[in-house]
Amino acid sequence: MNKLIEIERLNVGYENKPNVLSDVSLTIFEDDFLGIIGPNGGGKTTLLKTILGLIEPQDGVIKFYNNGKVVxxxxxxxxxQINQIDKKFPISVSEVILSGLTPHKQLIRRYSSKDRQKVKDVAERMGIEELLPRAIGELSGGQLQRVLLGRAIIDNPKLIILDEPSTYVDKLFETNFYKLLGDINKEIAIMLVSHDVGTIISLVKNIACVNQGLHYHSGSDISQEWLTNAYQSCPIEILGHGSLPHRVLMEHDHLHEHEHSANTKD
Known part of the structure; x- marks a missing residue:
């Protein structure tokens, strides 16, 4: 399978935290559904921003490929994450999805009738066609996630990156949303970041744990030993329950307020 992105020995840091990512290597393939897990502060979001070109790495190489050739x-x-979206901003659902067609660094674009038809087609696929004229401030968390997903796919990307997509939605929506991602993955590679290990494992083809370094696992048949090693100070268990498994943080020193019970996420 052709590569999309190849990361080699990446080091990223900030002035007040010089070693957020250290010696990270990763390959993302054309049909990948890659799950990214890891403890808070481990560098997941920094990795995403570096791939997107929002952060300049200190060392290392990121190569992009198209049809097997470096581009x-x-x-x-x-x-x-939808908590980064200003829902008070006066913009409609249609305009949000359209903005996915605006090239980076271009502030203004004249949209054609063909562009607006693309919006309708994407909205129909997302199941939100009736929401197109509404302001984003009127939407539920689940509706807004579908709008943002529509914006992410309208320009036919090679890869979509999702940062904690299920944080502010209910479980019924979450299940349907992940089914939609599975359908999109037939055409587009996906990189999904989540704190919910159980859900990630039930969905993805490959998985990586980012905790300053990166532990990669081909396939989703993850052992307890691999997870414990990858998380180090935050060992976890996987439980199956209902349509999607849950993750459970096992008892350890960093959860003082839960010394005698596991912390579960329904």
């Missing part, structure tokens, strides 16, 4: 950049769609 200077790659068309990547991005779905941010």
């Amino acid at each position: 200077p950049s790659l068309n990547i769609g991005y779905l941010p």
Whole structure:
């Protein structure tokens, strides 16, 4: 299978935290559904921003590929955490999805009738066609996630990156949303970041744990030993329950307020 992105010995840091990512190597393939897990502060979001070109690495190489050949950049769609979206901003659902067609660094674009038809087609696929004229401030968390996903895929990217997409939605929506991602993955590679290990494992083809370094696992048949090693100070268990498994943080020193019970996420 052809590579999309190849990361070699990446080091990234900030002035007040020089070693956020250290010696990270990773390959993302054309049909990948890659799950990214890891403890808070481990560098997951920093990795995403570096791939998107928002952060300059200190060392290392990121190569992009198209049809097996190295290219200077790659068309990547991005779905941010919805708590980063200003729902008071006066913009409609249609305009948000359209903005996914605006080239980077271009502030103004004249949209054609063909562009607006693309919006309708994407909205129909997302199941939100009736929401197109509404302001984003009127939407539920689940509806907004579908709008942002529509924005991420409208320009036919080679890869979409999703940062904690299920944080602010209910479980019924979450299940349907992940089914939609499975359908999209037939055409587009996906990189999905989540704190919910159980859900990630039930969905993805490959998985990586980012905790300053990076532990990669081909396939989703993850052992307890691999997870414990990858998380180090935050060992975890996987439980199956209902349509999607849950993750459980096992008892350890960093959860003082839960010394005698596991912390579960329903």
